[in-house]
Structures are given as C-alpha cells and as structure tokens.
Amino acid sequence: MSVAQSTSAGPVAGEIGTPRVREGCALVTGASRGIGAAIACALAADGWPVAVNYRADEQAAGEIVQRIAARDGRALAVCADVTEPEQIGRLFETSERELGRVLVLVNNAGVRRDDLSLSLSDADWDQVIDTNLSAAFRATRHALRGMIRERFGRVINIASVVGPRANAGQANYAAAKAGLIAMTKTVAVEVARRGVTVNAIAPGLIETDMTADLDGELLGAVPARRAGSPQDVAACARFLASEQAGYVTGTTLYVDGGLSA
Amino acid sequence: MSTTVTEDQIEQLVIESLQTFGADPDEISRDATFEALDIDSLDLAELSQIVHESYGVELKGSDVADVKTVDDAIRLIAERV
Numbered sequence: 001m002s003v004a005q006s007t008s009a010g011p012v013a014g015e016i017g018t019p020r021v022r023e024g025c026a027l028v029t030g031a032s033r034g035i036g037a038a039i040a041c042a043l044a045a046d047g048w049p050v051a052v053n054y055r056a057d058e059q060a061a062g063e064i065v066q067r068i069a070a071r072d073g074r075a076l077a078v079c080a081d082v083t084e085p086e087q088i089g090r091l092f093e094t095s096e097r098e099l100g101r102v103l104v105l106v107n108n109a110g111v112r113r114d115d116l117s118l119s120l121s122d123a124d125w126d127q128v129i130d131t132n133l134s135a136a137f138r139a140t141r142h143a144l145r146g147m148i149r150e151r152f153g154r155v156i157n158i159a160s161v162v163g164p165r166a167n168a169g170q171a172n173y174a175a176a177k178a179g180l181i182a183m184t185k186t187v188a189v190e191v192a193r194r195g196v197t198v199n200a201i202a203p204g205l206i207e208t209d210m211t212a213d214l215d216g217e218l219l220g221a222v223p224a225r226r227a228g229s230p231q232d233v234a235a236c237a238r239f240l241a242s243e244q245a246g247y248v249t250g251t252t253l254y255v256d257g258g259l260s261a
Numbered sequence: 262m263s264t265t266v267t268e269d270q271i272e273q274l275v276i277e278s279l280q281t282f283g284a285d286p287d288e289i290s291r292d293a294t295f296e297a298l299d300i301d302s303l304d305l306a307e308l309s310q311i312v313h314e315s316y317g318v319e320l321k322g323s324d325v326a327d328v329k330t331v332d333d334a335i336r337l338i339a340e341r342v
Contacts (some may be wrong), residue, residue: 116326148303191303
C-alpha cells in the first residue's frame with residue numbers, strides 16, 4: 001500500500017457547510033477522480049483531514065491531495081483495492097494512523113460493467129456487486145466500530161438513481177445500488193442511538209469519466225435538461241457529514257435534476 | 262483464565278461499560294438481567310468490542326446470544342480470557 005501525504009495542515013476556508021468540530025478524519029473510497037474527488041475536496045473545505053483512497057491512478061489521487069493542500073487542507077492518498085477485504089483493513093489502519101479515527105466514511109468506489117441480462121457474464125455480475133455493494137458493507141462495518149465508541153459518525157453511501165429506477169443493460173449495477181440503499185436503511189436504524197447516521201446519495205446523470213459513454217437518451221429524460229456536476233453531489237455529502245445533519249439518517253438524497261420525481 | 266486478569270477486573274470492566282451504555286448504576290448487579298437494565302443487542306456488540314480491545318478476546322454474536330444477565334457476561338468473558 002503506497003501513501004502520499006500533503007504537508008499542509010489546518011482547515012480550508014469553506015463558503016458553505018459547517019466547519020469540522022470533531023477530532024478525526026474522513027475517508028472517501030474511489031476518490032482520485034469524479035464524484036469521489038469532488039467529495040474529498042468538499043469535506044476538506046470543512047476542515048476534515050481526508051484519506052483519498054484510490055485503486056490504480058496514483059497520479060490523480062496525488063493531484064487531489066495537492067489540490068487540498070494548496071488550500072491549506074490536509075489529505076493523504078491511500079492505495080487500496082476495496083474489493084479485497086484485507087486491503088480495507090489496511091486502508092483504515094493507514095488512514096487512522098496518519099489522520100485520526102475515521103468519523104466520516106464515504107463509500108463511493110464503483111464500477112460499471114454493462115450488458116443485457118441475457119449476455120451478462122458471471123464475472124461482470126460479481127465484479128460490480130463486489131465493488132459497489134460488498135466493499136461498501138465491509139468498509140461500513142469497519143468504520144462503525146470506531147464511530148460507535150466515539151458516539152458520532154457519518155456514513156455516506158453513493159448509490160444511484162439506477163436501482164430504484166430501471167436502466168436496461170445495468171442489472172448488475174442496479175442490483176448493487178438498490179442493495180446499497182437497502183443496506184443504508186438497515187444499518188442506519190441499527191446504530192442511530194449512538195449518534196451515527198447512515199445515508200445514501202443517489203446521483204442521476206453526472207458528468208464524469210464513468211458516464212462519458214452514456215448516450216443522450218437518458219439526458220432527454222432529465223427534467224432539468226442538463227447533466228449534474230460532481231460538485232452538485234459533493235455539496236450534499238458535505239451537508240450529510242455536518243453536525244447539522246445529525247437527525248437525518250436512513251434516507252436517500254436524490255441529486256438527479258428531477259429524474260426520479 | 263489468564264492469571265493477569267481477575268474476575269473482579271472483568272466485573273469492573275463490564276459494569277463500567279454498562280454505565281456507559283446508559284444502565285442505571287443503582288440497578289446494576291451480577292443478577293440483573295440485561296432486559297431489566299435496558300441493554301440491547303447493540304450494547305452487547307459494543308461490549309464485545311470493548312472486551313476485544315481490553316483482552317484480545319473475540320466474542321461473536323452467537324457467543325453472546327444466550328447471555329441474559331451481568332453474571333452470564335462476566336462468566337463468559339472469564340472463560341475466554
């Protein structure tokens with residue numbers, strides 16, 4: 001596991017959100033680009049030291065760390081494949097050793113392997129379920145141990161409008177994201193009285209590398225008539241991580257330009 | 262049971278933990294049931310975590326499923342330490 005850390009410390013002056021008041025850190029999986037990168041930057045703006053998890057793109061993760069450091073934030077790039085259970089353990093170990101107890105966990109790492117169900121392979125089914133759902137559960141289970149002892153925690157699962165809503169060619173992705181929303185609700189009620197909230201964000205069509213190949217048919221169905229940005233999603237994550245969101249738990253916040261309305 | 266951990270120490274750890282979980286200190290005794298103390302499954306899961314951190318002993322959910330009283334918990338932990 002390789003680690004790169006920014007040298008700056010101290011909070012970034014944020015325009016919105018609430019400055020961090022807890023000693024601890026935020027861990028964002030799949031944070032080297034897209035929605036995960038935007039969330040990492042947004043949480044850093046509230047003063048959270050941020051563990052920027054990545055699987056392969058060390059350079060991109062390093063750039064996010066430097067971007068946060070340039071605004072006087074503190075961040076650490078941590079390489080880990082979240083589909084490997086033992087690597088999740090090391091991811092937490094490294095993050096907590098360098099930045100403090102993980103009090104905000106954002107399960108963002110995800111992949112797509114689209115195909116019609118008739119021809120969808122077992123390998124593509126398994127990879128999407130492993131990455132988008134099973135890894136999120138394992139990371140959540142790990143994080144809850146510390147959060148429960150701290151009597152504070154924020155778990156934010158990045159789901160999707162696909163799952164609650166059908167999208168042909170994404171049976172694996174839809175099953176994983178719908179499962180993530182179901183998991184969110186159940187874990188939320190298990191730990192609510194310990195001051196730990198568990199919520200999901202369901203982005204619609206967001207402009208990222210992951211959605212670059214989607215055709216315009218989906219965009220035509222968006223009432224806002226435009227795609228969202230990673231920052232739109234990050235703003236919601238910033239709210240859900242805040243002290244003010246302490247009574248918001250077990251819910252799914254749709255960021256989709258009205259697609260699911 | 263290890264010679265470095267006494268049953269009295271385990272009892273103290275359990276009682277302190279139960280107080281942290283919100284149990285009424287005046288109601289805590291070895292004969293008290295967790296139901297009477299309003300201690301639920303999440304509390305027992307956290308107690309298992311505290312025991313693991315304190316003594317390195319892992320108690321699974323199935324291990325504590327039959328634990329009904331404070332005495333049951335202390336005895337179970339003492340057997341495993």
